[in-house]
Amino acid sequence: MAVFLSELGRSLPAIGEGLLVTLEATALGAAVALLVAFALGLAARSRLLVVRGGARAVVEFLRGTSLYVQLFWLFFALPMLGFRLEPMACGVLAFGLNYGAYGAEVVRGAIAAVPAAQTEAAIALGMGPGLRLRRIVLPQAYPLMIPPFKNLLIQLLKATPLLSLVTVADLTFQVDQLRAATGGTAAAHLLLLLVYFAVAALLGAGMNALERRAKARLGTAGGGA
Amino acid sequence: MWDMDAARAALPVVLSGFGVTLLATVLGFAVAVVAGLGVALLQRSGVRWIALPVGALAAFVRSTPVLVQLFAAWVLVPGLDALTLGVLVLGLHYATYLSEVYRAGIDAVPKGQWEACTALSLPRRRVWRAVILPQAVRKVLPSLGNYAISMFKETPFLSVVTVDEMVREASTFGSTHFAYLESFTLAAAVFLLASWPTSLLVRRMEARLAH
Numbered sequence: 001m002a003v004f005l006s007e008l009g010r011s012l013p014a015i016g017e018g019l020l021v022t023l024e025a026t027a028l029g030a031a032v033a034l035l036v037a038f039a040l041g042l043a044a045r046s047r048l049l050v051v052r053g054g055a056r057a058v059v060e061f062l063r064g065t066s067l068y069v070q071l072f073w074l075f076f077a078l079p080m081l082g083f084r085l086e087p088m089a090c091g092v093l094a095f096g097l098n099y100g101a102y103g104a105e106v107v108r109g110a111i112a113a114v115p116a117a118q119t120e121a122a123i124a125l126g127m128g129p130g131l132r133l134r135r136i137v138l139p140q141a142y143p144l145m146i147p148p149f150k151n152l153l154i155q156l157l158k159a160t161p162l163l164s165l166v167t168v169a170d171l172t173f174q175v176d177q178l179r180a181a182t183g184g185t186a187a188a189h190l191l192l193l194l195v196y197f198a199v200a201a202l203l204g205a206g207m208n209a210l211e212r213r214a215k216a217r218l219g220t221a222g223g224g225a
Numbered sequence: 226m227w228d229m230d231a232a233r234a235a236l237p238v239v240l241s242g243f244g245v246t247l248l249a250t251v252l253g254f255a256v257a258v259v260a261g262l263g264v265a266l267l268q269r270s271g272v273r274w275i276a277l278p279v280g281a282l283a284a285f286v287r288s289t290p291v292l293v294q295l296f297a298a299w300v301l302v303p304g305l306d307a308l309t310l311g312v313l314v315l316g317l318h319y320a321t322y323l324s325e326v327y328r329a330g331i332d333a334v335p336k337g338q339w340e341a342c343t344a345l346s347l348p349r350r351r352v353w354r355a356v357i358l359p360q361a362v363r364k365v366l367p368s369l370g371n372y373a374i375s376m377f378k379e380t381p382f383l384s385v386v387t388v389d390e391m392v393r394e395a396s397t398f399g400s401t402h403f404a405y406l407e408s409f410t411l412a413a414a415v416f417l418l419a420s421w422p423t424s425l426l427v428r429r430m431e432a433r434l435a436h
Contacts, residue, residue, distance in 0.1 A: 060417075060421055060424075061417065063420075063424075064378075064416060064417040064420045064421045064424070065378075065413040065414075065416050065417050066378035066379070066381055066392075066413070066416045067378070067379075068378075068379070068381035068382065068392060069381060069392055069409060069412050069413045069416060070413070072392065072396065072405075072409055073409045073410065073413060076396075076399060076405035076409060077399075077405045077406040077409045077410060080226075080405055080406040081226070081406065154288055157290075158288070158289065158290040158291065158292075159290070160290070161290045161292040161293055162292065165385070172290070172292070172293055172296075176296070185297075185300045185301065186297075186301055189293065189296060189297035189300070189301070190297075192293050192297075193285070193289045193293055193294070193297065196288070196289045196290055196293065197285055197288055197289050200288035200289070201288070204288075
């Protein structure tokens with residue numbers, strides 16, 4: 001234990017760097033996922049069959065092929081086609097596409113849950129489709145999206161240790177180095193799990209705060225108006 | 226570029242791994258279904274010093290990466306073969322998801338059902354086995370199906386504890402024949418071909434049970 005603690009002290013900077021890499025991957029992956037989710041989610045509601053069907057197919061494809069395989073495909077197979085991406089970029093792209101596809105269902109569902117009368121009223125007021133979406137539908141759909149997005153965000157965080165399998169020096173990788181250096185297996189893994197748990201709790205709390213604010217702005221949460 | 230001969234050679238290797246993948250999914254999900262119900266029932270046991278620690282442990286397992294849990298179990302629990310260990314870890318991880326599913330299902334059983342049981346003074350075991358659980362499980366079947374599909378797609382994680390499932394086979398083939406493109410593309414195709422029809426099936430079940 002004493003060896004572990006002194007080694008831990010020495011490798012704290014490396015672990016901190018690993019944590020930053022993990023947070024960076026989570027943030028970038030989530031940003032890409034958000035873009036993909038809105039693009040595919042809105043396309044899935046298009047009136048054109050081609051757009052709708054295309055979005056459906058892309059979502060099914062991205063959800064149906066395992067995230068693990070997608071990441072490995074980008075890292076190992078894509079270079080054989082002549083495109084080589086940085087390992088971190090492979091991760092961000094795989095996380096973004098995979099969780100974006102799950103998010104597309106969230107966006108589609110939340111928009112569908114806004115009462116049709118809201119859209120009808122906006123049409124009656126002469127609003128165009130873009131304005132309607134931006135000013136009427138999305139602000140009401142937004143609070144509904146946050147709880148499922150919170151789950152997806154934590155799922156994404158929990159998927160980031162995959163990066164350590166494609167040579168990225170993330171949190172898992174750095175703590176594994178510490179484990180190899182000390183042989184303090186139980187302590188190293190427990191520490192690692194605790195750090196992930198703390199980050200997940202922080203992300204969850206942040207999303208809960210976002211949800212409260214979004215609801216308060218709409219006046220649907222207690223006391224607000 | 227895509228090499229048809231390499232793909233033809235990779236296909237049997239990938240498919241042989243698919244057998245292990247399916248086995249791991251079935252066994253892992255069996256663990257998850259049973260342990261998940263156990264967790265849900267313990268959390269509702271009404272005994273605080275059981276319900277609280279079980280709930281806390283489940284929340285911890287649920288919000289930490291299964292990959293790290295696999296690494297940890299791999300070095301901390303000696304003497305288990307890779308498949309058993311992997312199935313147990315993956316199964317217990319999913320049990321913490323399923324316990325929430327069961328909980329929602331149990332909560333959704335109308336209060337009148339409980340009251341009727343009390344009025345008939347049914348024994349507690351019988352209340353759960355004959356009245357509450359059959360209705361709760363029916364409600365959550367589609368969710369269970371979705372989690373089964375999602376577990377199926379997470380079985381490649383077991384390769385880190387040396388289970389020779391499909392993606393590990395694909396990876397080994399890819400490195401020995403320098404044919405990652407063919408082997409990983411085939412693995413992706415198998416995942417898609419297996420999980421997409423299943424998800425359609427679950428969606429139909431969902432529509433059927435909805436009314």
